[in-house]
Amino acid sequence: MSQAPVWRIGGWLNLIQSTFVGLLRVLSVPIVLMLSVASGYTTYYGLSYFITPWIAFIVTVAVQSIVVICSLELAGMHWRANPLRYLSVVLSLLVALTVSVTFSYFKFYEFSRRDTLLIERQARLAEDVNRYMVEVVSLRSRLTAEQHKRIDAAARDTERAYLSTHPGMAGQKVGKGRIWSYYNEILQGEQSRLKRLDTQTQPLESALAAARAALLAFSARPSEATAHARLLEAFQNLAIQADQLAANYGLTPVQGPRLASFAEFSRGITPSFAMWADLSWFALACASMVDFFTLVLSYRLEMTAPGPLTEEERELAFQGLRQFSRFTINRNDELEFRLERTELERARRVPDWQRMFSVAFLLNRGYLRKMSGSSVEFAPNLYPIIAERLARQPAPPSGMPANDAALAEALRKQRHG
Secondary structure (H helix, E strand, O other): OOHHHHHHHHHHHHHHHHHHHHHHHHHHHHHHHHHHHHHHHHHHHHHOOOOOHHHHHHHHHHHHHHHHHHHHHHHOOOOOOOHHHHHHHHHHHHHHHHHHHHHHHHHHHHHHHHHHHHHHHHHHHHHHHHHHHHHHHHHHHHHHHHHHHHHHHHHHHHHHHHHOOOOOOOOOOOOOOHHHHHHHHHHHHHHHHHHHHHHHHHHHHHHHHHHHHHHHHHHHOOOOHHHHHHHHHHHHHHHHHHHHHHHHOOOOOOOOOOOOOHHHHOOOOOOOHHHHOOOOHHHHHHHHHHHHHHHHHHHHHHHHOOOOOOHHHHHHHHHHHOOOOOEEEOOOOOEEEEOOOOHHHHHHOOOOHHHHHHHHHHHHHOOEEEEEOOEEEEOHHHHHHHHHHHHHOOOOOOOOOOOHHHHHHHHHHHHHO
16 A cells, blocks of 8 residues: 555544544533533522522522633643642632532432432331321220220129129028129120220221221322322321220320321422431532533633634744744643743843733633743644644744744734734
């Protein structure tokens, strides 16, 4: 295969890659905006539970703006150039991220705990209903047991009266007498009371069965309002029967639990800082993930896509940078140069306001990055511009500085458009 087709394929691959990277850079802007809106929604959701909604909205907009702006600022500065400014930007970013993640956590916590919360509420409700039914059954059993004790006592008295062994019957004949008739009448009365008790507890037994069935149905479908309504109805009927039984025998009614309405049962979680005690790592990861992506994409956006330069601006950048001669490759693998004049330039009293203007212009446009107070480095998107200009411009004679007249002409074109 000849070299021409190989270079043609390489050119096509380079074009495809450049187009793809450029498309990703273009898409970074709407993606950052959408991520900011998503993070802002969850932040506003948490803030609105603690402060007035319109204030929460303003704070949310401010927080998300600070996250994006500080991310862009960090991408265009180095801590060695201005440590105080760098630390202030980092501190502002940390505060904004803390506020955003903290209040976003409440929304993700509610989402992640919704099913668990419903199950826990259903378990507590079932426990309360079961405990009440146990107490009602205990009341009925206690009444029945006491009545059986009275019947047993009356039966013993009747038997002893028949056998003439009851106190005060010494010397009397065995058999049915006047005393036996008296105790037998008491026995018959107690047995009648037992039958009456059984009759009175029949509706209670039915109510208990209905409550158990309704509880089982609700446990199978806790999210259905109809199942909850049937459970409430069955429980109220059971409470009425239990209170009536206790009143008939002069006992204190069984204290029943308060069952919440379906709206209370199915309501969401009210955000509170107590949620941090029951920390959900999944919710925290989701809340942090959105802000992390916003931070990274905003940082990369400033690093890679500052906006194109016009033809005059490219000429200004090229002619201005040609005025400098102290270039090195720094530890970031970028081209770095010193801003101070050399000793020879000082001796010749060479003015540097024009070239410093071009440096400041490129710094503000994002094509240069400040490394310290006296040095700057190339941003990746500046290299193609300089390479294109180098291919056009003839190199200056060896040892000669760049043409000041060309730089002045570039500045004139920039000023007059």
